[in-house]
Amino acid sequence: MSLIAKVTSSGPQKPLGDVLRVPLGIDVWEVKPDHLILRGTEAQLDRLSRMGYLVEQLEDVARHLSTFAATEAAEQYHSAASLEEELRQLAEAKPNITQLIEMGRSIEGRPIFALRIGDRRGGVPKILFMGCHHAREWIAVEVPFLLAKELVERADEAPIARLAYERRSLGRPDGQPGRPRIQSGARAALAQESPA
Structure with a gap:
């Protein structure tokens, strides 16, 4: 059985920091100066x-989990x-600006993905x-995913396309924008918004 426990030191000879360095396989949830909150088995x-x-x-x-991580709540994430699957769909939808990369594997053997969006040129x-990157922070998955989804799905629209265009002129000695590498729909939108 897995339990949540509060661990305190029995004296100066037992600093709490040592608990964090011992390879027990425990899951530390909270670190305070005078105690730790952790999850572990009865044996641990x-x-x-x-x-x-x-x-x-x-x-x-x-x-504990049943009080806040009900099935209905977890299904929203x-x-x-x-x-x-959704990262693969994003990459397949716009292969000219996206690349799905497996960067490695988690300790549980799950793939760790990166979705590269935009220009692949060096120097940009x-x-x-x-x-x-933290356990039990479900929203930490959703926010960057929704940002990636917005950038990919709206890449051809202003102001995202305009930003991509304007970034190409940064650092050029003549101040002239570089050759835009944006979709024709975005190019048309830029022409309509740019002063003649």
């Missing part, structure tokens, strides 16, 4: 007790499989948006 918590730490069992993980400034 028993081992911490035998190491001299004070362990107070707070709640069963399943009961991407699963690993649904996120992968790049921006990185990361998501899903």
